[in-house]
Amino acid sequence: MQRAQRNVPLYLAEERSRKDKEEEKLLLLAQKHRDEQFFQREQAKQEQKQQSNRKMAAFNLGVAETLRGKKSARSSQFEGSYIFGRRPVTPPKLLKQRCYMQELTEQLTQRRLNHTQRCQDQELTERLHQIQLADEFAKMKSQERLQKKENMKRLQKALDIQLEHPSPGLPARQPDSDGPVFGVWDGAPDLLAEQKLRAQRVCEEQQNAARCKRKDALCSRLSEQRKERDMLQRNHQELIAGRINRYERLRNLKTALEDAWFRSADLKHCRDMEERAFIRSGGRLLMDQCEQYRRCFQCKRKTTNCGESNIWKESHYIPGSRLMV
Numbered sequence: 608m609q610r611a612q613r614n615v616p617l618y619l620a621e622e623r624s625r626k627d628k629e630e631e632k633l634l635l636l637a638q639k640h641r642d643e644q645f646f647q648r649e650q651a652k653q654e655q656k657q658q659s660n661r662k663m664a665a666f667n668l669g670v671a672e673t674l675r676g677k678k679s680a681r682s683s684q685f686e687g688s689y690i691f692g693r694r695p696v697t698p699p700k701l702l703k704q705r706c707y708m709q710e711l712t713e714q715l716t717q718r719r720l721n722h723t724q725r726c727q728d729q730e731l732t733e734r735l736h737q738i739q740l741a742d743e744f745a746k747m748k749s750q751e752r753l754q755k756k757e758n759m760k761r762l763q764k765a766l767d768i769q770l771e772h773p774s775p776g777l778p779a780r781q782p783d784s785d786g787p788v789f790g791v792w793d794g795a796p797d798l799l800a801e802q803k804l805r806a807q808r809v810c811e812e813q814q815n816a817a818r819c820k821r822k823d824a825l826c827s828r829l830s831e832q833r834k835e836r837d838m839l840q841r842n843h844q845e846l847i848a849g850r851i852n853r854y855e856r857l858r859n860l861k862t863a864l865e866d867a868w869f870r871s872a873d874l875k876h877c878r879d880m881e882e883r884a885f886i887r888s889g890g891r892l893l894m895d896q897c898e899q900y901r902r903c904f905q906c907k908r909k910t911t912n913c914g915e916s917n918i919w920k921e922s923h924y925i926p927g928s929r930l931m932v
Contacts, residue, residue, distance in 0.1 A: 630754075
């Protein structure tokens with residue numbers, strides 16, 4: 608009876624550590640399963656992309672072979688040509704330049720609208736992806752909290768059951784002696800001091816273990832927050848770099864298009880000037896146009912002169928004199 612009345616210490620550190628190890632093992636297995644699923648999806652995407660690339664290469668090869676065969680094959684038919692004596696003159700190309708300019712401006716505006724719409728769609732998808740990631744993190748945190756609360760409830764329930772149904776202890780004492788056998792020296796001051804010291808040590812060890820566990824949990828939480836912050840900063844920097852690259856590419860494309868347009872406009876202007884000059888000349892050649900101008904009265908040379916001189920071939924110059932014989 609005396610031994611049954613004593614307090615029996617209940618140590619739950621081993622059970623807690625076992626449960627923590629099981630939880631960590633389950634989390635590692637879940638993370639491994641997610642990684643395997645992600646790798647399988649990426650591998651399937653790569654295989655699908657390779658198959659599509661093979662199909663496209665085969666199609667391009669077939670088209671190239673057919674075009675090469677058409678170019679190398681000689682046509683057995685002859686295209687007839689006709690001469691129209693009373694055909695009207697072809698109008699100048701300047702009349703349709705305004706129509707061409709309108710079409711080019713429409714194409715440019717449509718391309719700009721498509722590009723802005725594409726950029727807006729891409730920004731929307733990126734924002735939705737970030738919101739989805741934040742929701743997943745919040746769900747994971749809430750699930751961890753709920754699981755922790757359930758574990759605490761189970762532990763509290765187990766403790767309540769142990770308190771309600773204590774262990775029966777030792778069987779009843781048989782009167783085999785005249786006086787008490789157990790607990791004779793329990794009231795000794797040395798033993799009481801030793802028990803008190805042992806209890807204090809156990810309490811300090813439990814407090815240190817609880818403090819270490821809280822510290823580890825806080826450190827793990829801070830590391831997770833640091834990782835999440837780094838990931839968000841990296842995503843933000845990548846988004847900014849992508850926008851800068853898109854802007855640079857669009858600017859380079861715009862400058863290239865403007866330069867090409869200016870060059871084509873200058874070439875068209877030169878061709879128009881040549882065409883107008885040809886129209887003003889009336890279709891005559893340069894030699895025919897030179898006949899209407901008078902010759903020079905000083906040299907009296909022809910237009911066909913090429914290195915000829917006015918000095919006779921039979922004459923020679925006498926040195927030291929101003930005479931030419």
